[in-house]
Amino acid sequence: MDECRLQEPLFTFGVIADVQYADIDDGQNYSRTRDRYYRSSLQLLSNAQDAWREARVQPLFVLQLGDLIDGFNEPRGASERALDAALRRFETGPAPVHHVWGNHEFYNFSRSALLRSPLNSRLHADSGAGAAPVRPDIYAYRFTPVPGFTFVVLDAYDVSLLGREESSEEYRSAMELIRKYNQNQDLNCPPAFEDLRQRFTRFNGGFSKEQLDWLDSVLTSADEKQERVTIASHLPVHPFSTDAVCLAWNFEELLAVIHSHKCVVCYMAGHAHDGGYHHDKDTGVHHLTLDGVIETPPYSDAFGIVSVYADRMELKGSGRVLDRLFLFS
Numbered sequence: 584m585d586e587c588r589l590q591e592p593l594f595t596f597g598v599i600a601d602v603q604y605a606d607i608d609d610g611q612n613y614s615r616t617r618d619r620y621y622r623s624s625l626q627l628l629s630n631a632q633d634a635w636r637e638a639r640v641q642p643l644f645v646l647q648l649g650d651l652i653d654g655f656n657e658p659r660g661a662s663e664r665a666l667d668a669a670l671r672r673f674e675t676g677p678a679p680v681h682h683v684w685g686n687h688e689f690y691n692f693s694r695s696a697l698l699r700s701p702l703n704s705r706l707h708a709d710s711g712a713g714a715a716p717v718r719p720d721i722y723a724y725r726f727t728p729v730p731g732f733t734f735v736v737l738d739a740y741d742v743s744l745l746g747r748e749e750s751s752e753e754y755r756s757a758m759e760l761i762r763k764y765n766q767n768q769d770l771n772c773p774p775a776f777e778d779l780r781q782r783f784t785r786f787n788g789g790f791s792k793e794q795l796d797w798l799d800s801v802l803t804s805a806d807e808k809q810e811r812v813t814i815a816s817h818l819p820v821h822p823f824s825t826d827a828v829c830l831a832w833n834f835e836e837l838l839a840v841i842h843s844h845k846c847v848v849c850y851m852a853g854h855a856h857d858g859g860y861h862h863d864k865d866t867g868v869h870h871l872t873l874d875g876v877i878e879t880p881p882y883s884d885a886f887g888i889v890s891v892y893a894d895r896m897e898l899k900g901s902g903r904v905l906d907r908l909f910l911f912s
């Protein structure tokens with residue numbers, strides 16, 4: 584009996600990435616190596632909701648790791664309709680959703696529209712003392728669902744050509760950065776390097792100094808309180824957890840901030856639809872890249888439920904998502 588009680592998680596949460604819903608026929612990725620199931624992705628989102636609702640310990644919240652609807656909606660004038668359809672599926676679920684923004688959010692909506700939309704889940708952010716927000720146009724916030732456990736949503740397109748006005752200083756400096764590495768006329772086409780510089784494409788982005796400084800202060804406070812921190816963003820930041828072409832532009836700077844603190848236990852991302860995982864032995868941080876729903880056939884699934892304990896988190900995956908154990912060091 585006591586043993587059973589010991590095994591009870593403190594809480595659980597749901598995870599899902601890259602639903603990329605569009606009411607269009609199936610297609611393929613750019614390089615035609617993977618099928619994409621635009622319509623049935625909505626059914627897979629419903630499958631996740633059903634599983635979370637029926638879970639023995641229902642999730643306290645869901646992390647939606649970005650690219651909820653596909654960029655193909657925009658030229659069809661279907662962005663709002665597709666977003667409504669996807670968000671309706673979340674309404675049937677058991678828990679509030681923390682939405683991360685990916686490149687496909689910016690193909691459909693401007694940054695200011697996103698800030699006004701239901702995809703802005705900052706209403707679930709911590710407030711009050713010690714919860715100073717970052718600059719209002721940067722979509723980053725922290726929340727503490729259970730004392731001792733903090734979650735941070737980061738904006739991986741804060742420095743980007745996506746979602747920034749062409750006349751803005753942010754756009755100019757993002758262009759200057761990408762142009763140092765990518766001379767292609769089509770900036771979605773990665774540079775010809777065979778190394779990590781392949782990440783300098785238009786569909787990626789990075790974290791501004793202001794956001795990194797804010798993260799540093801959040802992690803300093805979490806260190807002081809001996810909290811466990813999980814970071815969620817769209818772009819992976821560890822080269823061993825993804826393809827080079829999917830990495831955040833300034834992943835090294837984000838890693839340096841993480842490495843200068845003790846509190847981070849896990850970094851979760853989407854974007855690379857084949858998923859990935861790396862346990863950074865130097866810092867103890869588990870880097871998870873979640874498999875994408877959009878490239879998951881209708882007979883399978885791609886979501887998970889994470890059970891949090893005092894000394895670990897356990898990911899129970901469904902379909903393509905593997906079970907994983909994230910021990911805290």
Ligand SMILES: Nc1ncnc2c1ncn2[C@@H]1O[C@H](COP(=O)(O)OP(=O)(O)O)[C@@H](O)[C@H]1O
Nearest residue numbers: 612613614650686687769771772773786854856
């Ligand atoms: N190698 C490439 N060359 C040129 N354009 C590309 C290349 N890879 C992707 N793209 C374009 O970049 C955009 C984002 O790519 P996509 O594969 O849809 O991203 P995601 O993996 O986030 O769905 C699309 O418009 C796609 O056509």
